[in-house]
Amino acid sequence: MMNKVRMGIIGLGAEGGMYAGFLADGKVSNMIIGALCDTDPAKKQMAAEKYPDIPFYDNYIEMMQSGHVDAIVTCVPHYLHPQMGIEALKRGIHALVEKPAGVYTKQVRELNEFAASKPELTFGIFFNQRTNSLYQKLKQLIDDGEIGAIRRTNWIITTWWRPQGYYDQSEWRATWGGEGGGVLVNQAPHQLDLMQWICGMPKKVYSNVKYGFQRNIAVEDEVTAMFEYENGATGVFVTCTHDVLGTDRFEILGDKGKIVVDGSKKITIKRLTTPESEMSNSMNMQDVMKIFMGQNTGDIFTEEVLEFGEAFGIQHIAVLENFAANVLDGTPLIAPGSDGIYGVRLANAIHLSSWLGKEIELPFDEDLFLQELNKKVEAENKYPVNQ
């Protein structure tokens, strides 16, 4: 029995290169580099210098069939994630897909359905922020009902600043055909996943999405979305890439209290001593007046502040370690691959609402979404449409 998973890294850009570094430095106790893969000759050259002893492939199928890897991770453009995941699983190779799981839910559903037919293989998704101890704690607080049933969610996450030069780096960036969207597909998938992981999936979505608002790009650089959940709770999600003074503030109101997360570093929990619905039904007008006048509110709630801080990279290492542990001994995955569809569904619903100018009920018609996406790809006339 193996004691270290041999990982095949497909794509040696920023992410793939970082994972290779972590593995080469021995930062992941139960994983090593099995092989590297990239179609770019410059990357082959780089790998030959940096990792001379590691097998290199320019074809990922060949790498999968080489016997050098037990698993792969897909550090390639978003559109390719589902296909590479399926090709790996087909060959008995464990698959860790990068976020987002894909660009449209139809392709992600195909991946999920295929993966379901291979339960003996590990299928994970790279939602590194799920391993952040702050979000682990936040999920636990909500799951444990510490603030009761959710009434309202609100996340302003505009820390994804990207200047024009970022978009101009490569031809495919910020195009419909090459990337399939902007901030919703590239930067915000982490928060879309966290929001649904912690608060559940909305039932309805309405959005105002701005395409090329502050950048010279075809896709979106700003998003405002309104959610409605199954139980009637409401939500707001705001993100953009043009706020260099980025805000990251996540507020969740429940029947028994409120949680505010600031800068993904600090959780402030206010726990009501009596649930709000009871307070509303039982308070006499004298007590009410005291609250109106700002008096005597000290004893209606208690406050707890939790501070968090993690070194950069620790989350990525945690995902790799957890994935390998699942391969080796069945340790439960923090981010099962099949969870990837939720964030994609949410991003698609937000896009679709803005394209059709109406509220979208979830789950929506995924063929309709693909049709609308393909219209953009076709109008752009740089990449083939998706099947």
Place this chain on the structure above:
Amino acid sequence: MMNKVRMGIIGLGAEGGMYAGFLADGKVSNMIIGALCDTDPAKKQMAAEKYPDIPFYDNYIEMMQSGHVDAIVTCVPHYLHPQMGIEALKRGIHALVEKPAGVYTKQVRELNEFAASKPELTFGIFFNQRTNSLYQKLKQLIDDGEIGAIRRTNWIITTWWRPQGYYDQSEWRATWGGEGGGVLVNQAPHQLDLMQWICGMPKKVYSNVKYGFQRNIAVEDEVTAMFEYENGATGVFVTCTHDVLGTDRFEILGDKGKIVVDGSKKITIKRLTTPESEMSNSMNMQDVMKIFMGQNTGDIFTEEVLEFGEAFGIQHIAVLENFAANVLDGTPLIAPGSDGIYGVRLANAIHLSSWLGKEIELPFDEDLFLQELNKKVEAENKYPVNQ
């Protein structure tokens, strides 16, 4: 020439009673009580005991014609504000209308049009929060272009907690026929006015309004609205009456910086040393990477924090004083009566969007709004429909 304006207070409920107290205590240097008016015999009794020397009327027209008052203030249900304003101005009496100016823009427009035909008379609206030194400063910062052109606005104002007992106090409360709405009409008009006063009127509005969500009422106790402004900027406005741990956080992002107002008490201004659009166009990828890694961001902006605090009542006194000064010597009004229509238009657009389930362009068809409002009044079957 008079040196103190003799005010006739119509309605001796919470607000009217408070203004009477301020005037009786000499807190407004240029205004005295001219007469009091209420249809409730209990209020007449109260006035006879508390203000034995002040003329009392149970008919406001009689009070206007008595010669005892130079001006009136309308501390009565919202629907009645326009009519009372018109009746006063018709008789050469200055009019200070309570907020909101009315329930629907059609009636407020009629008031404004009539007032425009009487330019010699003072016509004001009781937007006391405009006199708050924090909001005065905030308006000045924006007007002076300190953070450049606005890109995004976001106000979460859920400090308007009202328990069920509040709504059960009187028959007319929280009904379509008696009040014309909930938090949008009663509590939030201050912020709707401040938001448009400071950031301008949106061009488009979409909303999710919850009626009787956490309270047993016919009207709305929670509102989520999305705005789009003429220049393409976006906005979010959230308010409710069921959050006893109320949030009051107003964020404005501009091309040159960001302002966050916390709890209507603290302004944090971040001024960029270079406008964001220039940064985006001129930064090299090396500097960009530094910002991504959280380094070297100290010198891209400067931060200023301003703290404010005002005793309760001071804003109301300031409105009365400014109104009287306009009557006496033409001092400009902080809140001209004709401004009242903006907040009503915004509230109406938010309601209309939720009733029709679609985005509303401003200005909307005001007859359509009235027709839709009257449907609610009719279905409720407690009050006559509006003409």
